[in-house]
Amino acid sequence: MKRVLALFFILCTVVSAQNQIKVPYTRYVLPNGLNVILHEDHSTPTVTVNTWFHVGSGYEKPGRTGFAHLFEHLMFMGSGHVAEGEFDKLLESAGGNNNGSTTEDRTNYYEDIPSNALELALYLDSDRMGFLVDAMTPQSVDAQRAVVKNERRQSYENRPYGLSEETILKNLYPPTHPYSWPVIGSMTDLSAATYDDVVEFFRTYYVPNNASLVIAGDINPKETLKLVEKWFDGIPTGKPVAPQNPAAVKLNEEKIVVMEDRVQLPRLYMTWITPQKFAPGDAELDVLASILTGGKNSRLYQKLVYELQIAQDVRSSQNSSKLSSQFQLVATARAGHTLEELKNVIQQEIDKIKNEAPKERELQRAVNQFEASFLDGLESPSGFRGKADLLNSYFYYAGDPDYANEDLARYKALSVDDIQTAAQIYLPNNGRVILSIVPKGKTDLAVQPKAEGK
Amino acid sequence: MKKIFLFSIDLIIISAFCFSIYAQTPDRTKPPQLSAPKKLTLPAIQQFTLSNGLKVVLMEKHVVPLIQLNIIVKTGSVNDPENKTGLAGLTLNMLTEGAAGKTSLELADAIDFLGARISANAFVHSATISLHTPLSKFDDALKIMSDIVLRPDFPQKELDRKKKDRLTSLMQAHDQPTAIASVAFNQILFGKEHSYGRMTTEKEIKSFSTADMKNFYKKYFVSNNAVVIAVGDIKKENLKKKLEATFGKWQKGNVKEIKVKEPTQIAKRIVYLIDKPGAAQSVINIGRIGAARLTNDYNSIVVMNTLLGGSFTSRLNQNLREKNGYTYGASSRFLFRPVPGSFVAASSVQTEVTDKALTEFFNELNGICEPLTDADLNRAKNLVALSYPGNFQSVSEIAGQLEEMVLYNLSENYFGEFVSKILSLTGKDVNAAAKKYIIPDQMIIVVVGDRAKIEEGIKKLNLGEIKNLTIDDVLGEVPKLDK
Numbered sequence: 001m002k003r004v005l006a007l008f009f010i011l012c013t014v015v016s017a018q019n020q021i022k023v024p025y026t027r028y029v030l031p032n033g034l035n036v037i038l039h040e041d042h043s044t045p046t047v048t049v050n051t052w053f054h055v056g057s058g059y060e061k062p063g064r065t066g067f068a069h070l071f072e073h074l075m076f077m078g079s080g081h082v083a084e085g086e087f088d089k090l091l092e093s094a095g096g097n098n099n100g101s102t103t104e105d106r107t108n109y110y111e112d113i114p115s116n117a118l119e120l121a122l123y124l125d126s127d128r129m130g131f132l133v134d135a136m137t138p139q140s141v142d143a144q145r146a147v148v149k150n151e152r153r154q155s156y157e158n159r160p161y162g163l164s165e166e167t168i169l170k171n172l173y174p175p176t177h178p179y180s181w182p183v184i185g186s187m188t189d190l191s192a193a194t195y196d197d198v199v200e201f202f203r204t205y206y207v208p209n210n211a212s213l214v215i216a217g218d219i220n221p222k223e224t225l226k227l228v229e230k231w232f233d234g235i236p237t238g239k240p241v242a243p244q245n246p247a248a249v250k251l252n253e254e255k256i257v258v259m260e261d262r263v264q265l266p267r268l269y270m271t272w273i274t275p276q277k278f279a280p281g282d283a284e285l286d287v288l289a290s291i292l293t294g295g296k297n298s299r300l301y302q303k304l305v306y307e308l309q310i311a312q313d314v315r316s317s318q319n320s321s322k323l324s325s326q327f328q329l330v331a332t333a334r335a336g337h338t339l340e341e342l343k344n345v346i347q348q349e350i351d352k353i354k355n356e357a358p359k360e361r362e363l364q365r366a367v368n369q370f371e372a373s374f375l376d377g378l379e380s381p382s383g384f385r386g387k388a389d390l391l392n393s394y395f396y397y398a399g400d401p402d403y404a405n406e407d408l409a410r411y412k413a414l415s416v417d418d419i420q421t422a423a424q425i426y427l428p429n430n431g432r433v434i435l436s437i438v439p440k441g442k443t444d445l446a447v448q449p450k451a452e453g454k
Numbered sequence: 455m456k457k458i459f460l461f462s463i464d465l466i467i468i469s470a471f472c473f474s475i476y477a478q479t480p481d482r483t484k485p486p487q488l489s490a491p492k493k494l495t496l497p498a499i500q501q502f503t504l505s506n507g508l509k510v511v512l513m514e515k516h517v518v519p520l521i522q523l524n525i526i527v528k529t530g531s532v533n534d535p536e537n538k539t540g541l542a543g544l545t546l547n548m549l550t551e552g553a554a555g556k557t558s559l560e561l562a563d564a565i566d567f568l569g570a571r572i573s574a575n576a577f578v579h580s581a582t583i584s585l586h587t588p589l590s591k592f593d594d595a596l597k598i599m600s601d602i603v604l605r606p607d608f609p610q611k612e613l614d615r616k617k618k619d620r621l622t623s624l625m626q627a628h629d630q631p632t633a634i635a636s637v638a639f640n641q642i643l644f645g646k647e648h649s650y651g652r653m654t655t656e657k658e659i660k661s662f663s664t665a666d667m668k669n670f671y672k673k674y675f676v677s678n679n680a681v682v683i684a685v686g687d688i689k690k691e692n693l694k695k696k697l698e699a700t701f702g703k704w705q706k707g708n709v710k711e712i713k714v715k716e717p718t719q720i721a722k723r724i725v726y727l728i729d730k731p732g733a734a735q736s737v738i739n740i741g742r743i744g745a746a747r748l749t750n751d752y753n754s755i756v757v758m759n760t761l762l763g764g765s766f767t768s769r770l771n772q773n774l775r776e777k778n779g780y781t782y783g784a785s786s787r788f789l790f791r792p793v794p795g796s797f798v799a800a801s802s803v804q805t806e807v808t809d810k811a812l813t814e815f816f817n818e819l820n821g822i823c824e825p826l827t828d829a830d831l832n833r834a835k836n837l838v839a840l841s842y843p844g845n846f847q848s849v850s851e852i853a854g855q856l857e858e859m860v861l862y863n864l865s866e867n868y869f870g871e872f873v874s875k876i877l878s879l880t881g882k883d884v885n886a887a888a889k890k891y892i893i894p895d896q897m898i899i900v901v902v903g904d905r906a907k908i909e910e911g912i913k914k915l916n917l918g919e920i921k922n923l924t925i926d927d928v929l930g931e932v933p934k935l936d937k
Contacts, residue, residue: 041517044846045493045843046843046844088766088767092767094836095841096841097841097844098766112841114491116491117840124485143779147781147782148782149804150779150782150802150803153734153802155782157734157735158733158735234480262732294566295562295563295566297562297563297566306615334622368566368567371588372591380847382844
């Protein structure tokens with residue numbers, strides 16, 4: 001007998017009187033291992049179906065960088081019962097939009113549809129989860145290979161400073177680490193991908209027990225679950241996916257790298273390896289990024305852009321992922337200024353925070369902004385930034401779809417000393433990559449190795 | 455307190471959810487039958503005026519405790535004085551750089567501390583000061599907003615800073631092939647004198663003074679030239695009281711409306727080739743003058759363009775991306791304005807196939823003028839009509855919809871009637887729009903790419919005269935910053 005198992009059942013208001021942020025949901029696991037998470041929101045007659053496959057570029061084999069993302073493209077090329085081109089045609093005919101995206105850790109797909117078209121989305125999604133390779137040919141792989149190569153040209157090679165990420169990752173992580181190459185992959189590896197790779201990747205990672213399906217919007221949960229069972233129950237479970245187990249990484253040197261590009265102005269990138277998403281230190285570094293570069297009063301913006309006016313822009317972020325994160329500072333010099341100048345000011349400000357905790361108001365200002373941004377996340381179920389994707393993200397990274405409140409609580413619990421300590425521990429001067437991208441022939445504008453001030 | 459019911463390891467079966475078993479696999483031979491789509495029911499649009507005549511349009515949305523409040527001032531880059539292109543944009547940006555005696559940093563600190571966002575930007579025909587805030591911070595945020603809108607100081611020091619920022623952005627535009635293509639396209643299509651075609655120069659940026667800003671502000675920032683658009687978790691009476699206290703004394707004034715000249719249509723096809731040596735792709739913009747927002751053809755054009763280049767399954771994208779693999783994406787769009795804006799079809803294509811891509815562009819531009827199949831017609835109509843409710847989810851999206859209603863004097867029923875009007879279009883309507891607006895012989899073609907590699911191929915296509923331009927011809931020389 002087919003059974004549906006209800007694991008969690010939470011029903012309460014979205015924002016309760018105590019200002020608790022909740023996204024109420026019900027979660028089930030089908031016998032084949034597919035996690036199903038349902039959330040009701042009847043504000044508009046729309047539904048979003050959001051699927052996460054728990055595989056990303058970090059799972060790629062050597063010589064096949066960019067494959068997880070290439071595979072994402074193939075998921076729109078038709079499946080066993082859906083002819084090539086029909087996936088998008090059927091959805092658009094019903095008023096639906098859809099897309100997919102790939103990161104180091106996961107690949108996500110959504111369909112935003114009028115609520116009457118829910119079953120169509122389930123039919124299409126279940127067909128590609130169950131029968132993708134039945135329709136796949138070497139020609140369809142070639143077609144999307146050409147598209148993805150053009151994506152790389154458009155978004156990386158033909159974009160100013162576009163090759164920074166590739167260079168930084170290569171220098172930050174050892175070549176065996178899953179994050180040492182960019183999601184887009186290299187042209188050589190994209191050329192090397194074969195039809196057989198597609199079949200193997202599908203059977204290994206695109207199995208229901210390695211996926212989670214969120215349906216959010218104008219739904220009746222009971223009927224929706226029934227439809228999910230109808231379309232997904234028959235998809236056979238796969239072998240459990242072996243967890244990634246990379247050796248712990250630590251960078252014990254300061255790497256100074258210089259690249260030339262067809263740009264007018266030099267740009268500086270400083271990157272550290274930092275604690276993974278939701279680990280101790282992660283929220284601290286989010287707040288530190290805000291204190292350093294969030295808004296006009298942030299320390300680095302105020303210094304570099306507002307007062308000294310030697311930089312056009314400065315930004316920083318803690319880019320959190322499952323195995324490891326990166327804290328990155330980026331600043332573009334104004335004409336007539338060198339990256340060495342910028343680096344010296346940045347270093348002074350980092351040292352200052354290491355020596356003295358930030359002010360209470362700086363911390364509170366950052367936390368207030370994080371708190372407000374949580375409300376924005378609750379507005380709509382749709383797309384890459386709506387509630388459906390949020391539920392899937394919390395489920396994958398925190399093991400609990402309704403983790404918003406815990407997530408926010410991390411920021412609210414921080415003290416100014418925590419921020420100081422995080423800067424001391426995670427932003428060492430002798431463990432980072434400093435990349436300068438300078439206009440062709442102008443390497444004198446770069447951060448110079450061993451140069452200490454001027 | 456958070457409540458999670460963690461059931462023990464033997465998972466509990468909730469009987470209500472154990473219903474009929476699908477003994478056989480579902481029928482996958484055809485897509486499931488769908489019921490009729492539900493109608494979008496929006497909360498009422500509430501309009502009222504404050505004691506000084508300031509118009510307010512409100513849509514209450516009590517889902518998430520947020521408020522979006524946009525003040526629309528009817529001015530924009532069309533009101534840039536001669537030789538002062540960019541004045542509207544800079545004036546709006548300067549509003550947040552000092553107001554009611556508070557400095558730029560003080561204002562920013564106050565707003566950021568609330569977790570609110572305030573931004574001030576000029577567009578072509580409108581200028582918007584927008585506030586996005588948690589409901590709990592609305593009163594404080596509205597007070598800051600009223601200082602910014604009603605009592606700006608235009609400090610010299612901040613203007614000097616902003617001018618350096620602008621000059622540097624102009625410098626950086628020289629690196630960006632898509633930006634170069636888009637500026638060139640508009641300059642050529644509308645002419646450098648037309649307000650849709652001109653672009654700020656180094657000289658103009660350096661000439662801006664605080665007196666220019668104050669004059670511009672005085673001329674257009676009067677209560678009878680503005681509308682407040684509010685969406686969010688607030689009741690009408692409550693909002694009215696708060697707005698009366700903050701904006702109720704905003705003075706009226708006389709504003710002369712500027713009539714924008716109707717642009718002249720393209721007469722013959724010319725290719726403009728802008729050299730970007732070493733470029734991995736060629737950026738292509740092809741187009742002509744399109745249509746005004748209030749044309750009777752609006753709905754037909756929207757559906758026609760959806761089919762041509764406005765969706766993933768559109769002909770341009772299917773051909774250039776899916777069939778030929780020349781690009782990551784190809785698209786087309788009409789920019790609707792009070793007088794006709796542009797129609798542009800665009801893509802970034804691999805350098806080596808630039809000529810082939812141009813051929814396919816014109817195959818599709820010609821093809822869209824042929825009669826269309828019912829399947830194509832219905833897919834495009836359904837996509838436009840049935841995805842429409844998706845535009846009304848977040849408070850800022852809804853405010854955007856209301857803004858369009860206000861700027862173009864659309865009726866309050868417009869949103870309610872849109873879906874059925876789109877669905878009632880016939881193949882003849884859509885085909886007529888294609889024939890009227892897509893005239894492939896009368897288009898300009900702008901290509902930004904590696905001339906040495908692409909010029910020969912383009913010549914052989916005989917699309918028309920080829921004119922070579924440099925990036926500096928388009929953007930001016932790389933600006934110099936005064937030390």
